[in-house]
Amino acid sequence: METSFLGLALAATLILQFSTPINSSFSATTSLPSRNTYIEYIKTSCYNSTFYPKLCYHTLVIYASTIKTSPKLLAKTALNVSLINTNSASRLMIRVSKIPGLEPRVVAATLDCLEEVGDSVYELQRSMEEIGHAGGSDFSKAMSDVETWVSAALTDDDTCLDGFAEEVVNKKVTAIVKRHIQRIARLTSNALALVNRYASTQANLP
Structure with missing residues (x-):
């Protein structure tokens, strides 16, 4: 279920090699180690901090050149990835609810889930806005709000799953x-x- 993606920087490097041999050598020795550093930063962060490190790494590594080694950009990008996928899940739930011939209780569970996922979308949007404003003397409060919004989104996802217990008989x-x-x-x-x-990284700064 997890999807991995790779960057497209190699073509530019090849062009430089043919047009300016001296500069291309310099570029090859400076840009590639930097990208490797960014990738390693994402991998280390995912495997040291998250419950689903493989999913974390494969969904964020495509953004390595944007994230670099910034914990803020890493967190913000992870939120954005979650938001994009949650929006997609919301659209899926709409399609599922319209499948002909579904049992009433399956339709009800699907519509309840759609509402929960819609709430999750809103909460992730709020968290994205809040983390963008985090900084200065209000940093701790802003990050506390972000954590609250994201926790609420996670709760909504879990609540949706609760609606699809064993009594919902349509297994497909x-x-x-x-x-x-x-x-x-x-x-x-x-x-x-x-x-x-x-939040903890910034809180520990002098």
């Missing part, structure tokens, strides 16, 4: 919903862990 629909909601819950859990990491 249940499997689809669980697969997608579990993924966004894990992404949100990872984002919360990286938010906490960023």
